[in-house]
Amino acid sequence: MTLDELFGLAGRTALITGASRGIGEALAQALDAAGARVVLAGRDRQRLEQAAASLQNNPLVLTADLQTPEGPTTLAREARAAAGTIDVLVNNAGGSWNEALGDVDDETWARTIQTNLTAAFILTRELVPPMVDRGWGRVINVASVMGLVGDTHSSAYAASKGGMIAMTRSLAAELGRGGVTVNALCPGWVETDLVSGLRSDQRFEQRVVRRTPVRRWGTPADMAAAAVFLSGPGAAFMTGQTLVVDGGLSATW
Numbered sequence: 001m002t003l004d005e006l007f008g009l010a011g012r013t014a015l016i017t018g019a020s021r022g023i024g025e026a027l028a029q030a031l032d033a034a035g036a037r038v039v040l041a042g043r044d045r046q047r048l049e050q051a052a053a054s055l056q057n058n059p060l061v062l063t064a065d066l067q068t069p070e071g072p073t074t075l076a077r078e079a080r081a082a083a084g085t086i087d088v089l090v091n092n093a094g095g096s097w098n099e100a101l102g103d104v105d106d107e108t109w110a111r112t113i114q115t116n117l118t119a120a121f122i123l124t125r126e127l128v129p130p131m132v133d134r135g136w137g138r139v140i141n142v143a144s145v146m147g148l149v150g151d152t153h154s155s156a157y158a159a160s161k162g163g164m165i166a167m168t169r170s171l172a173a174e175l176g177r178g179g180v181t182v183n184a185l186c187p188g189w190v191e192t193d194l195v196s197g198l199r200s201d202q203r204f205e206q207r208v209v210r211r212t213p214v215r216r217w218g219t220p221a222d223m224a225a226a227a228v229f230l231s232g233p234g235a236a237f238m239t240g241q242t243l244v245v246d247g248g249l250s251a252t253w
């Protein structure tokens with residue numbers, strides 16, 4: 001058995017949402033390094049092009065706002081038109097608007113569910129049928145430990161991520177016979193723009209370090225190996241699972 005037979009993605013095309021920065025950018029670098037052609041999606045074209053500049057395998061950049069009702073369908077159509085086939089879909093784009101219960105207005109709730117969960121569902125619905133026709137595909141849903149455990153000021157975000165994990169299991173049941181695996185990747189606390197506000201609170205920053213067995217925040221690069229594994233040929237028998245990459249946070253109390 002060779003490393004290529006386990007992890008190689010040559011000849012595969014991967015669409016990664018939220019690839020302009022943070023975790024998505026690191027996943028784009030990793031899947032490119034494994035041989036995939038990467039389609040980077042997000043709202044900010046300039047940042048997407050910066051992220052694509054270091055990639056080797058003829059990357060593509062597509063802009064879309066997944067917060068809008070038509071955003072995911074349009075992105076799926078444009079990705080198919082630009083790249084031909086999508087073999088690996090990484091639903092990574094996400095946002096977090098953490099509020100206390102009484103401050104989560106209807107608009108915040110709807111925006112969170114649309115961006116983090118509905119967009120992932122629609123992209124999967126639109127892009128999976130050709131994977132099934134070809135008998136090979138990978139869907140990776142970037143969820144969160146917040147989909148597994150609770151915390152204050154997290155109800156909408158946690159609901160979106162818990163929904164993603166539940167959706168992952170059911171889609172795995174439905175798509176396994178078509179050669180398409182569906183798994184969730186759950187990061188713990190990772191140093192990105194998403195949590196820059198929380199990290200600037202020193203007490204919170206230190207609390208995460210104290211509570212995480214490896215005693216540090218994660219980096220976007222810490223998520224890369226898991227995504228390569230889940231995308232690769234060697235993970236064909238793994239589906240419906242939640243791979244938690246959190247420095248041990250959720251294993252302890």
Ligand SMILES: NC(=O)c1ccc[n+]([C@@H]2O[C@H](COP(=O)([O-])OP(=O)(O)OC[C@H]3O[C@@H](n4cnc5c(N)ncnc54)[C@H](OP(=O)(O)O)[C@@H]3O)[C@@H](O)[C@H]2O)c1
Pocket residue numbers: 017018019020021022023024041042043044047064065066067068092093094095096115142143144145186187188189190191192193194195
């Ligand atoms: N950082 C953490 O501690 C952590 C922990 C657990 C889970 N996660 C999850 O990991 C994923 C990536 O987060 P991150 O920490 O890397 O965050 P980030 O640095 O803020 O990046 C978020 C990415 O999502 C894109 N995005 C956001 N809203 C979008 C929209 N409406 N339409 C299209 N693209 C959109 C952003 O691109 P544009 O702004 O260019 O559109 C950006 O590329 C998210 O799903 C997040 O929930 C993160």
